[in-house]
Amino acid sequence: MxxxxxxxxxxxxxxxxxxxxxxxxxxxxxxxxxxxxxxxxxxxxxxxxxxxxxxxxxxxxxxxxxxxxxxxxxxxxxxxxxxxxxxxxxxxxxxxxxxxxxxxxxxxxxxxxxxxxxxxxxxxxxxxxxxxxxxxxxxxxxxxxxxxxxxxxxxxxxxxxxxxxxxxxITLSSVLMFMLIFMWTPPHFWSLALFMNADYDKAKVPMLTVTHGKRSTRNHILVYTILLAGFAAAMFATPLAGWCYLVVAVVMNAAFLRGAVVLWKRNEDEAEADNYKAERAFFKLSLAYTFLHFMALMADKALFAYGIGGPF
Amino acid sequence: MALEARSKMAITKLHDMHTRRRSRNVGLGLALGAFVVLLLGLTVVKVTVLDPSIAAQEAGY
Missing domain, CATH: 1.10.357.140 (UbiA prenyltransferase)
Known part of the structure; x- marks a missing residue:
């Protein structure tokens, strides 16, 4: 050398x-x-x-x-x-x-x-x-x-x-946990794409915001959020969901649906005027959504072990 | 003479390259050390869990 x-x-x-x-x-x-x-x-x-x-x-x-x-x-x-x-x-x-x-x-x-x-x-x-x-x-x-x-x-x-x-x-319970994240991913990333649009556009990544526009993206977010709420409710058909999950699912899905409706009602002029405030808030809420749902499932498991509550 | 040759061969000088690569080398060393510990732990647990005599003892036989 x-x-x-x-x-x-x-x-x-x-x-x-x-x-x-x-x-x-x-x-x-x-x-x-x-x-x-x-x-x-x-x-x-x-x-x-x-x-x-x-x-x-x-x-x-x-x-x-x-x-x-x-x-x-x-x-x-x-x-x-x-x-x-x-x-x-x-x-x-x-x-x-x-x-x-x-x-x-x-x-x-x-x-x-x-x-x-x-x-x-x-x-x-x-x-x-x-x-x-x-x-x-x-x-x-x-x-x-x-x-x-x-x-x-x-x-x-x-x-x-x-x-x-x-x-x-692989059981229904584990598949439903999969579905909870699977259906959550589109609203989560599309809300991010709404205020990071220029980035994806520059990279020529065919994000929905780039190919179909933001109006269509807002419609998609609402549809997927409704479907997500359905899968979150389906968890009650498994032995995993107890009282903690019930409280979290009701509160978080109501908040998430409300957020999706707000995004759906907004147009680009409104969003640009407040620098995508509602979109950023929805994105943050989406992070809490997954975290709290899985925390609730774990909390219920712990409570069941102590004989408190039980599956619905 | 042989001693002198050996001392010339030994890595005694700290080269700039060694300083620059320190974090990588230390990190890799720690990762490999952790891997050895994890494998040891896995072996102990597997042997304990799979050992029929221990399982029988725990079951009260």
Whole structure:
């Protein structure tokens, strides 16, 4: 090795944090929370260490799919204000490194989850990574304005994986937890797209706001919010829902429906006049919506264990 | 003579590259250490849970 070969550009020397950022830690936190909820509310039990290990594998698998997404979408990330400081567009990590990290962690997380729990959970995790990296990132995202509707399935699977890690099966209860996130994803992202429209437009990502306009997006948000309320109510058909869930479901769905109606009634002039205040509020409410629904399911499980309340 | 050659081969100077890569190396070291601990824990739990004699003991047989 000569001296010339070890002269490295300071700007291209990635730290550990840059590789960690490839795993999309913020998205990972939602994955961890919902997977944990699925694991807690599942009937039966799991050894605490195995439960922790399973959550870790699901988090790493989710992170791996994030790295694969950043590898493939680096051209889009480069032009969007929200994403141009990510490690690849910022020039800190190469695309090849992101691909290598994503593939390695994908295989690692699936195999380790299988060894720790069962093949159903491992298969669901493998499917989640495949769906996010291939179906959503490589195909739907650039092809159709329904990208986040169908692609949202990958974000909705973690509670099913957590459930399967304990029980080894797929049931109506776990499917309804999946549906709760699946139907929540479109209003959540479309409300964000309403006030981040310029970003998606610049990147030529066919978001509904770009292809069909904001009027159509507002209509879609309302329809999906109504459908979401239906699936939230369907949870009462399972043994998971108790009094906590009842209170949260009634309050949050009423607030979410009201918010969707407000967005539906507004036009662009009104929205621009107050800098998309209602849209931003709806987006924030959507974050609380998922969090509180899953917290309520876990709280009910804890209360049932102490003989307080019971399924409806 | 041999001692002198060996000392020339040893990495004694802290190169700028080592400083720049410190966070990456420390992070990777900690991640690998954590992996070893997790595998040990997984092995202990699996052996304990799957051990028929322990299961029988816990069941009161």
């Amino acid at each position: 000569t001296d010339a070969t070890i002269i490295l550009d300071d700007n291209h020397e990635a730290g550990f944090g840059d590789y960690f950022a490839l795993l999309k830690p913020r998205v990972m936190s939602l994955v961890v929370f919902t997977a944990f909820a699925g694991l807690i509310v599942a009937p039966g039990g799991i050894h605490p260490f195995l439960g922790f290990f399973a959550i870790l594998c699901i988090a790493i698998g989710g992170g791996a799919s994030g790295a694969l997404n950043m590898w493939y979408d680096s051209d889009i990330d480069m032009v969007m204000k929200r994403t141009k400081s990510r490690p690849i567009p910022a020039g800190k990590v190469t695309r090849g490194e992101a691909l290598g990290l994503g593939l390695t962690l994908s295989a690692f997380s699936v195999v380790m989850l299988y060894l720790a729990t069962n093949w159903v959970a491992a298969a669901l995790l493998a499917f989640t990574i495949f769906f996010y990296a291939v179906v959503y990132t490589m195909w739907l995202k650039r092809a159709t304005p329904q990208n986040i509707v169908i692609g949202g399935a990958s974000g909705a699977l973690p509670p099913m994986i957590g459930w399967a890690a304990v029980t080894g099966d």
